[in-house]
Amino acid sequence: MKNITREQYNKALDIVEAYHKKLSVDKIKIENSEKTPNKEWLESNACSTRLRNIIYYDDYFKYIEDWEKKEFIRIRGAGLKTWNEFERLRGF
Known part of the structure; x- marks a missing residue:
């Protein structure tokens, strides 16, 4: 087994500390991000009646960011x- 120098150890430690700082910053961003409630999104976007009814009456997803294609397509009337x-209006 090869021994490492103090300089190499300190450099590696700096890299690990920088990584931990980045992780904590990313975690704070995720926790502080606000999701858009379905009803609020519908008020600010002009969409087809079919899409409006799917989002308005479905209770499975509460926020626009949570909708997934697989679950969306399973809803009656959605295709x-x-x-x-929906993807075009949602923007991601």
């Missing part, structure tokens, strides 16, 4: 065309 409209 790929409606999902594409």
Whole structure:
């Protein structure tokens, strides 16, 4: 087993500390990010009646950011065309 020098150890320690700081900053950003409630999103976006009804009456997802394609398509009346409209309006 090869021994490392004090300089190498300190350099590695600095890298680990920088990594931990970045992780804590990312965690704070995630915790402070606000999600958009479905009803609030519907008020600020013009969408088709079909998409509006799917989002308005579905209780499975409470926030726009939580919607997933697999679950969306399973909803009665929802299809790929409606999902594409939703993705376009949602913006991500």
